[in-house]
Amino acid sequence: MNNPFAPPIDLSHLPNYRQADARPRRAVFLGRVSTKDRQLPASSIPRQVVLAAERLDPGEEFMAHFWDVESGMLPVHLRGLGPQEMYDGLGVPTPRDGSLQDLVDRAEQMGVTHVLAERSDRVARAMLTSLTVEHELERLGAEVIYANEPTGGTESGRLRTRRYGQAEAEIYRATMIEMSMGGQYQHATNGWNHGYPPYPYVAVVDKDAPVRGQGRFGEMRPKKKLAPHPDERRFDAARELCRLRREENLKGPDIVAILKAEPDRYPIEGEWTYNRVEGLVSNPKLTGYQVYNRRANRTGRAGFSRRNPISQWVWSPKVVHKPVVSLEEWMQAQEVTAGLRAGVEGGPLLRVRAAASRLGLTVTAVSSSAMHTLYRIGNRQIVLPAPVPEALVQQVIEDLGSVE
Template sequence: MNFPWNDTDVTASSGVPLAVAWLGRTSTDDRQDPTLSLPRQLTAARNALPGECLIVAHFYDVESGRMDLDARGRGQAHELLDIPIARDGGIQDLLAEAERPDRRFAAVICESVERVARRTYFGTKIEYELEQAGVMLLAADEPMPQLTPPRGGRARKLATPVLTRRVKQAVAEWYVLQMLELSWDAFCEHTEQGWNVGKPCYGYRAKKVPHPVAAKLAEGRSKSRLVPHPVEGPTVTHIFMLRAVQRLGYDAIADRLNLESGKHPPPTPADPRRALGRWSGSAVREILKNPKYTGYMVWNRRATKQGGKNNPPSEWIWSPRPTHEPLVTEEVFQAVTSTSRSRRGSRSTAGISNHPQAARVYVLRSYIFCDFCERRMYGKSRMGIPYYACEPDMRSQKDRGDWHARHPRSLWIREDDLLDLVHKFFAEHIFSAQRVRKFVPDNVVPERLRKELLDLERRLDNVLVQVEGHIPTGDEEIDRDFRAQLQARFADLARTRRTKAEEAAAWAVNGGLGGDLELLNKSSNLAALDEELQRKLFDAFNLELRYSGDTDEVLIRVTLGNCPE
């Protein structure tokens, strides 16, 4: 460990104590108490220094030693703790002062070299920067080198201490990596077995199970599985249906839920102080993006040690099979995911946008896409005539693809031409007499409901057959009881049939017509409908227009039930 003495250094040979700075670090993530750990590290450093040395400055941080060096020493975690050591700064302040000619110290001591950094690269980098500034890095758990310059020469770097330090740094880094790998594997197994981590998501509640480890059970700890919440669970299903069937935006769904807040209670965040007391678009979005509602346990959706940023789906850990009762089907979840992609940047409500520059409405906004770049075309007026335009920034390097060379600088198409095509398409292909007659039973009402209705009809017929074929026994009391039981059975089946018929009608309305019973009657002349009704109809059929600038053609795509056309 080279110690390049110079004429300005104050050493023990002049009778003045050698000034030393102490460097400490602890992390709140390793179950250490910084108010105890840091004073212990300081005491260990004092005890290891020779008598001619004196600690004159204290630098410490409460943070992970695996962070990049540029990010180190910039946190405020120490301010939240009552640490009984006056702080001169963190690692960045230490390195900055080491470069100054008026620095207060000639050496730096730490309890152990892994306190400097948990990564060998950053630990040796800090050691090198200090050495270049003429400051030696000492460790309390290593033999103390010669601190005063020998007569007739400089202090020399000793091979064995360097090897010992590098081995210790490598072992420390290996230990952290091994613990992270073991912890990762444990969380994966925990997820595959269906155990929940953290607060249950909205719509579920925790079913606590005694912890299988005796020591943790003695501490009162438990594990939990997800079970549907009796009130919140149906709300989650309702939210997914509003998104998948009616394709409403996040804010529009939140507005509907707030109209029935008693039936659909808003979620409560982990920190109750942040509760809004109402539904918001962001709360709806979090629910629609959570795959746990499909019945699978999913972990690692967020990087907890990186500010909670969202990880890409490729990094999520899924259980191999469902582990709890689902609130939505996988098909509905996928439909919502595709709806989110197609609706990105659009809104559900009719009327003029609240943007200050908005001057008019565009009936087909959010439905038309450019076939070159896959971007949504936006409304724009020229000489009072409404158009839909695509004008990407051709200078931008972001998201460049094969389309870039073929895409015109500006691509426009008139709204009235598009509306004529759309209205004609719906009149001829959707609301023709033949299509209307078969639309509801064939494309909207689920097969399950149709089978249940047919079964109820059969069972009602059986009851009627028993009534018609009954031969009196001659015992008036027995015959009266028999007729009463048949009547009760018939009434019960009739009520069930009526309920199922109403459910089928609701599916027909919500699944095909966006919730408006009058749309079928009005659909013969779509141009006469106002913007709100037209957009409700377009949303019900998942309308999508793709404009090809090469051929000046428009591809119209709608979805009937689960069958795109």
Template sequence: MGAGATPPIPLDVLPQGTWSGRRGWLTGFSYEDRSREPLRAAFMGRTSTEDRQDPTLSIPRQVDSCRAALPEQAVIVAHYYDIESGRKALGARGRGHGHEGFAISVPREGGIQDLLERAAGPRRGFDVVICESIERIARRTYIGTLIENRLEEAGVPLLAADEPFTLTGRRATQVLTRRVKQSIAEWYVLDLLEKSWGGLQTHTEQGYNVGKPPYGYLAEKIPHPVPARRAEGACKHRLRPDPVRGPVVTQLFAWRVAERLGYKALAERLNQDLDRYPPPIPVDPSRALGRWTPSSIRDVLTNPKHTGYMVWNRRATTSDTGRNNPPEAWVWSSAPTHEPLVTKDCFIEAQKVATLRQRSRNVGGVSSHPDAKRTYSLRSFLFCAWCGRRMNGKTRRGTVYYVCAPPKGYAPEGHPNTIWLREALIVAELSDLLAANVLGPQRSRHLDSASGDAVARVGSTKPTSDRASPIPHRSVADQDQAAHQPELPDAPTSRRIQLDLVPDAYRRRLFEALRLKIDFDQRTRTCRVQITLA
């Protein structure tokens, strides 16, 4: 405890105050018989996040300000304070541990949540709560008045050292002063945030990087444009490619787009040669694993700075636990600001792979799950066009089906509880489509024709007791017209493939190479098959 600090008084020893009425503060009351017992106050303080202020100085100063504002017969008997942002919602306040990292000379009974709980209890041990300024309670007017109201309902007035207050029950001027101060404080914070946002947008537009450079880049120091900051040694940073790690990023994107490998498969491939593909080093080197992990692969493949554009606001502030912001909230520079490691089109294609590969294995063969007994060659390639979900493989009485069964409450209107499609019918139809449109001698003519010219019908049955006659479906060979290259159709060998005789591992490699995607629409009984030659 610092010099001059008042030692805490055991709360259970002190008698309750003699305020006239539990809700007297709302209707006017005074502190009676002051000569018999002191006015007991609980201190409530707060500093901003620990990296912006020094709590070892701020909290003791706030206590001194409150003690100086109280009358002589008053004593501070409890100390509550937090080290956190004052803009948090009330439910998230007072739950941090920032105070544990500092040797603060003021004893601490708890935070704002503990204060509110103690105030509502039968033996709170204090008569009023005092803070240095109302902004210390909250930076948002709504949250500040909510806390004030909670205390008033418990019969505890909330005083502020920088406001005029009396103990006679007259509080009109105090309320006016407090509301004006709350409005000014909230305006100041919002105005500062808006100006800071604009400054960071300009900072991004000029191509300066914030934080640790992404994997594949080095930070090139630029002298700070402000002379005073420059004299202190401050600088800004631009990105330039790392000659060793930059090619790794380019290779990662190439594998991701060309082979549609998942994060785990990519990590395993890079870990085979760590000298050629050195793993990332985190901000805290002591946490380095010395190898690639699926999460480190994801960080590289989802960072848009690799396109040469400077991007900011990908993550929310620390008060929101660092959650990722949606792409529409990102701030992009209007033009490239540094040398790209991948093209923007390649980056976009890599993000599409994430949607297709979600919760899907790259390797063939039976799953490692103990209940798995067989493989499903079309897993991760077959989708329900009705709801957009991947269809899962199931076996009934020796027959392989693909099933769409959305969780309850997530199915679109009219969507059946389950949709079934037989694997053998799709595989047979795929063999014909590949022979005619991709590997056949007339493939160029087919690919140049309008989408939908190659049409065939297949049959399917549902595994029900009243087994119906085959339901006709239609398969359509589609093509990607985004970047047409006339020489690509002539590249594959002209040969018919009977897919049901091809081993699962090779069949999956073929499907991956063809960017196979099948959308089955139960409503029209149509399968649309999309193949992209890349």
């Protein structure tokens, strides 16, 4: 801004009339596109470069270009983590010298004096993130300039325009999250599946779902519901491992050992593991209800998702696919799991299995009903009620010595 209170005579020839900047001007471009599928980085990034370049000095060019194909809702340290092969395959004519995080890390070393972007939401949609980036770059001696801001005028006016733009970006971010989550909630309550189908199911196209037309970037993905896996043994295996937790109070490693002992009866790709067992036991989709929002994926830690409390889960209002267990049985299994994690000792059947193991015998559940379970121990079969009374447990253990 020109000083309106100039001296009464021309003093511009004096050596200290203007403050000299010892550093040469070195400007870099900063840009962002949300996704490579829903937007076109090959056209969006060059367009942003053209707009940002309007704030360059005459004859000046960008010394480097930093841009990402990432959601503006991500924190800075999670930006630009995509492999270089992905960026190379986008066909963007603008060179890429790194991500936003790379710019912050290298700005001082490169001697960057100005960072030019189309507008503030190209830095981030969260106001705190964009403010933090601006503050860090300015601390390193680089001024952040947005092409959509007016030139001239007062500093307060420029700042007001910038903050309004940043607040608008964050409000847009919150609105988009609300609309997206609302759509996901409806997706679940209509019975359509999110993510990979659980072990005893496959995802099949719902022929009764509304047909969506051709989208901007090709055919829209069809709605899918869960259906039993063609291999019926998977359903039986899932039902059995839930029963082992619910009725026998077995821990994950014990259930894994039982399932591994009979691979023909309990088939699985690879092998049974603790995480697979615990994941199935805790999966509410086994009840026939469709459930969404069990995990929060955007936690600020790469590759880490946080479990949401059950109160935040979104359930379909009715059963929408064939259940493995009833909702009541699933709830009982969760209660047992909570007890095991709290250090509560296992149930009476765990003692039976331990006694049988000492004798080299295997306890196998043959069939079960709501009230009883038929077990095979050695060459004998025995029917036990659920739950098993303590007196009956002791009798079974004593009788194991006569089992061959």
